Amino acid sequence: MSKSAAILFVHNEVDTIGWWLAHHATIGFSTLIVCDDHSTDGTRAALSNAATLYDIRVQSADTTLPTRLERQTRFHKNALAQGRDEFDWMMILAADEYLHFETARSVAEFTAGATEATMAINWCLFGSSGRMTPSAFSPVETFTRHGLLSLPDHRVVRHLVQPRHLDNSLPDPFSALDRNAVWDEARILHFAASDRESFFKRDSSATPEQAWQNFDRNDAEYGGASRWLPESRRIASFMTQASLTDLYWRLKAVMTHADKPILQKLGLTPAQLSVSLSSRLQPQFRFCTLGESQRLMLDMQSGSLVPIGTTDTNFGRYNPLVMALEVSDTDIWNACLFVENPLPGRYLPLAGSPTLLPMVPLRIRIAENTVLSPVSGDEIHIAIPDHALTEIDSTVSLYSRMTPFMVLTAEGHNLAGLLRGIDRLPAPDASALGCAIAMLPFEEAERLSDAFPGVVPRNVRPARPSQS
The missing domain is CATH 3.90.550.10 (Spore Coat Polysaccharide Biosynthesis Protein SpsA; Chain A)
Structure with missing residues (x-):
């Protein structure tokens, strides 16, 4: 050959x-x-x-x-x-x-x-x-x-x-x-x-x-070169997840050794990492499927998102999408989109989102009913059947899928809380870490990237405030 x-x-x-x-x-x-x-x-x-x-x-x-x-x-x-x-x-x-x-x-x-x-x-x-x-x-x-x-x-x-x-x-x-x-x-x-x-x-x-x-x-x-994109995205997703796994271990070492030079680059002190500075309650999530009489699903053969009737039981091919909405008292809710059955070694393709992870970070403007990518700052148009989010029971299985993300964001979407979450998370979860970074304030995510150059992919870093 x-x-x-x-x-x-x-x-x-x-x-x-x-x-x-x-x-x-x-x-x-x-x-x-x-x-x-x-x-x-x-x-x-x-x-x-x-x-x-x-x-x-x-x-x-x-x-x-x-x-x-x-x-x-x-x-x-x-x-x-x-x-x-x-x-x-x-x-x-x-x-x-x-x-x-x-x-x-x-x-x-x-x-x-x-x-x-x-x-x-x-x-x-x-x-x-x-x-x-x-x-x-x-x-x-x-x-x-x-x-x-x-x-x-x-x-x-x-x-x-x-x-x-x-x-x-x-x-x-x-x-x-x-x-x-x-x-x-x-x-x-x-x-x-x-x-x-x-x-x-x-x-x-x-x-x-x-x-x-x-x-x-x-x-x-x-647009002729677009024919390479599905495979190049797949390969790039592996690279994204490898970098985030590397970042997890580096952050774990910072917490273990209280690395002062790195903490200084992050704008943090050892005292901020030893005791939680947050008094907020454990965040609550609402879980929804996308659509009512039909549901938006991932076609595992074609890799595309398709509306499927609720009576279709071919779940070997079709993987239902689930949106986890983080309840907030503001008009903007953070959300994570994933498929009901895990995608080991793969990513969830969502047009308009650059995040090549099995779980996609989103930002929902409730009053306007619009979906944004926190990474690009742009609106994402999801073809939700019936234009309906259908709330479903918050099962143990769904919460278990969200557990790594919830551990990383339990104290809010801030860098100090993220590091304390890393300390509590026993094993790397690239998808959860990528989503947590995407929801950080822009300045804090940039400090993280500067402190660990090359392992905080651009496709999980939040957009500049002027873009969002």
Whole structure:
């Protein structure tokens, strides 16, 4: 069987590195070889957690070389040389470049009929699609508009190469500038612009506004790459849950050792963790199914949410949805959405929610009867049959499903209470922890992310107050 590897040199890409890894695993690369150039934002931690799930070989850049370009060049040459005897095909990519095939289902299928040892694939430059701030969704989903084929930048190429046929030189991205770009069979989705805030934060140009104008191309709509999203989300969900499990153990250690430097970063003191500062009563939950004569269920075969009649007993295929509403005396109630029968190793797909967990955090505006994602701050439109939430009995089984979340939020939605909850929770529950983080105040969640870079995924961090 053909073996292939994607090669990546990366620095400070913590919020998108998971999507890059998930996408290139989805399209069929056997191995991902990644060199971290001493990132300071947690990229290395995200890579390490992902490497427990997939053949991701993580290296560190050679610090004896003074410039990033020299370190990158050395890594690229070494990776290609070391892969000659193992891989049939290899490809150098950047963190904002996603390989995409128009019809082929995998790298192996795309390269099966190759007659040359090198295959050049043109850039396709995607703009911001009007996005101003970072998104927790995949770039493939977030940025769907690109420049016209005639754009000169599209003559830049990346090469799928057979490493055993290479000499010591690297493939040249500018080797096809004299030829028109072609996207008939494949293209490199180049998300160079991303959102405006992230672009200017990178500060990689002496003339950033001019660079932004060059990269922010939104002339044509393209959704062909969305076919990779179901599988890339599935892989990304594993990475999210691995990171949150790692975070649980790190927080457990903080509670065990009363780590003062970490507590200082969190804005907490040992005294705040030793005694509960909350006098609120144990939160109460109301449990509802979505719909009355029909109920919204997860189709376990298709992965979609569908309305099913209450007399349909095919529960091997259909898994009823349950919403747990946290009773509040305010107009906004926190809620968690999950399926009646647990989803081990899977996530609940809900359009509009970036949270890749078996349980989805929500925020309900009771008076307006609207549902929001606490992570994106945007409204989520759930096609509830009959437009009805039907309250059901609060059974022991339902409460047991909520127990880890209730332990983490028993003292309210605040960071000190979360850590005391971690101390009481005997084993990690990534879904409960992700939901609890999503319901923290924005500033406290950001302090948690800063204290533990790389293990607090963006897709569980709450939106800025202005977004919610």
